[in-house]
Amino acid sequence: MWDTFFSVVRFRAIETDPVARRLAGAASVEDLRRIAKRRLPRGVFDYIDGGAEDERTLAANSADFSSIEFCPNVLRDVSSIDTTTTLFGREISMPLMLSPTGFGRIAHSDGELAVARAARRAEIPYSLSTMATRSIEEVADVAPDGDHWFQVYTWKDRGLVTEMVQRAAQSGYRGLWLTVDTALLGRRERDVRRGFTIPPKIGPGTIIDGIVHPAWTWDFIRHEPIVFANVVGLADEDGSDPGSLAEHMMRQFDQALSWDDVDWLRSIWDGPVVLKGIQTVEDARRAADLGVDGVALSNHGGRQLDDAPTPISLVEPVAQAVGDQMTVICDGGIRRGSDIAKALALGADVCSIGRPYLYGLGAAGERGVDHVIEHLRDGLVRTMALCGRTEIAALDRSLVRWRSEPR
Numbered sequence: 001m002w003d004t005f006f007s008v009v010r011f012r013a014i015e016t017d018p019v020a021r022r023l024a025g026a027a028s029v030e031d032l033r034r035i036a037k038r039r040l041p042r043g044v045f046d047y048i049d050g051g052a053e054d055e056r057t058l059a060a061n062s063a064d065f066s067s068i069e070f071c072p073n074v075l076r077d078v079s080s081i082d083t084t085t086t087l088f089g090r091e092i093s094m095p096l097m098l099s100p101t102g103f104g105r106i107a108h109s110d111g112e113l114a115v116a117r118a119a120r121r122a123e124i125p126y127s128l129s130t131m132a133t134r135s136i137e138e139v140a141d142v143a144p145d146g147d148h149w150f151q152v153y154t155w156k157d158r159g160l161v162t163e164m165v166q167r168a169a170q171s172g173y174r175g176l177w178l179t180v181d182t183a184l185l186g187r188r189e190r191d192v193r194r195g196f197t198i199p200p201k202i203g204p205g206t207i208i209d210g211i212v213h214p215a216w217t218w219d220f221i222r223h224e225p226i227v228f229a230n231v232v233g234l235a236d237e238d239g240s241d242p243g244s245l246a247e248h249m250m251r252q253f254d255q256a257l258s259w260d261d262v263d264w265l266r267s268i269w270d271g272p273v274v275l276k277g278i279q280t281v282e283d284a285r286r287a288a289d290l291g292v293d294g295v296a297l298s299n300h301g302g303r304q305l306d307d308a309p310t311p312i313s314l315v316e317p318v319a320q321a322v323g324d325q326m327t328v329i330c331d332g333g334i335r336r337g338s339d340i341a342k343a344l345a346l347g348a349d350v351c352s353i354g355r356p357y358l359y360g361l362g363a364a365g366e367r368g369v370d371h372v373i374e375h376l377r378d379g380l381v382r383t384m385a386l387c388g389r390t391e392i393a394a395l396d397r398s399l400v401r402w403r404s405e406p407r
């Protein structure tokens with residue numbers, strides 16, 4: 001009897017490592033999001049997950065990918081798939097970047113250091129945010145020869161920007177992303193409702209939230225306070241009061257930002273410059289005319305202007321207009337490897353993600369970030385194989401069609 005039983009049944013080995021157990025159940029980015037939601041205080045999760053106003057753009061960024069279908073070719077030898085590609089003259093292991101996200105240590109105490117190490121292991125670029133909670137130098141140190149980029153805002157205090165840009169150059173960063181969609185902050189109503197601020201202000205609600213999320217709270221209180229690591233010591237504020245440093249930084253967003261500032265930034269930086277937050281063909285053309293090296297089609301992950309166009313809907317018109325002059329990056333809404341294949345087929349050179357790796361970080365720290373990247377890589381490889389494409393250059397326009405035209 002037992003012979004018959006064991007001929008059809010195998011027992012799974014018990015996984016003693018709790019992080020591995022958690023990740024084993026995460027089959028998709030959405031699963032990681034759910035785990036992060038369970039583990040993070042509600043205010044923290046909503047800060048990461050939320051978008052501006054009615055969150056229509058946030059939802060559309062991902063939903064628009066489902067309006068595209070594949071035209072797969074079969075009976076092609078797909079026994080070997082190559083996802084490597086070249087970005088600004090450097091080979092990367094797949095057409096994916098990690099976008100800049102501020103306040104990384106709110107998701108996990110390792111914050112940006114974990115993200116930088118994971119990006120280096122995966123051989124993909126990572127753009128560190130000006131608003132990061134680990135410094136330019138710390139990130140360069142933990143991931144030597146990583147493909148580091150630095151995201152800048154043109155603060156009112158240009159001296160501050162110049163100093164940060166010089167530090168990025170000294171630390172071997174390859175290029176800059178200039179974020180151009182943040183003349184002022186979008187209205188993120190989940191944060192308003194929860195009274196969430198940066199840094200978080202402690203009130204009765206925060207304390208209860210902390211008590212019911214003990215793993216996060218324990219991680220948070222055991223580590224040094226979270227500060228804007230790139231700015232401490234540079235701004236008038238010395239960082240000893242994180243609250244007043246944060247307020248100082250928020251006052252630095254420059255509503256007078258203009259195309260002249262793009263020229264100015266290029267005059268103080270030798271390497272490539274990418275404009276992050278381009279949302280029309282007209283502005284992409286203007287960037288190309290100025291000799292900018294790349295555009296990240298982005299609406300800040302739906303966190304700025306609600307009802308902004310989705311990045312994927314802009315890829316084809318922008319690539320047709322300027323794709324032969326500059327690198328086109330699709331930033332926002334990517335949740336699967338198949339989404340990367342779709343964006344590339346429409347003309348993007350590379351895709352970039354924000355929330356997916358933050359969900360990974362919140363769900364399982366550095367290993368969670370690895371998990372997200374490898375999940376997307378696996379999805380891309382599978383999509384390419386099922387579509388009869390063995391290399392990135394073969395992801396061309398013949399691969400996709402819109403179920404309904406972009407709105």
Ligand SMILES: Cc1cc2nc3c(=O)[nH]c(=O)nc-3n(C[C@H](O)[C@H](O)[C@H](O)COP(=O)(O)O)c2cc1C
Nearest residue numbers: 048099100101102129179300301332333353354355
């Ligand atoms: C929590 C969070 C913080 C962010 N912080 C920044 C930032 O400091 N600078 C910036 O240029 N973009 C920032 N972004 C936008 C991302 O760089 C990226 O454009 C966006 O997350 C892409 O959309 P996705 O989350 O759907 O992948 C942030 C996004 C999130 C979710």
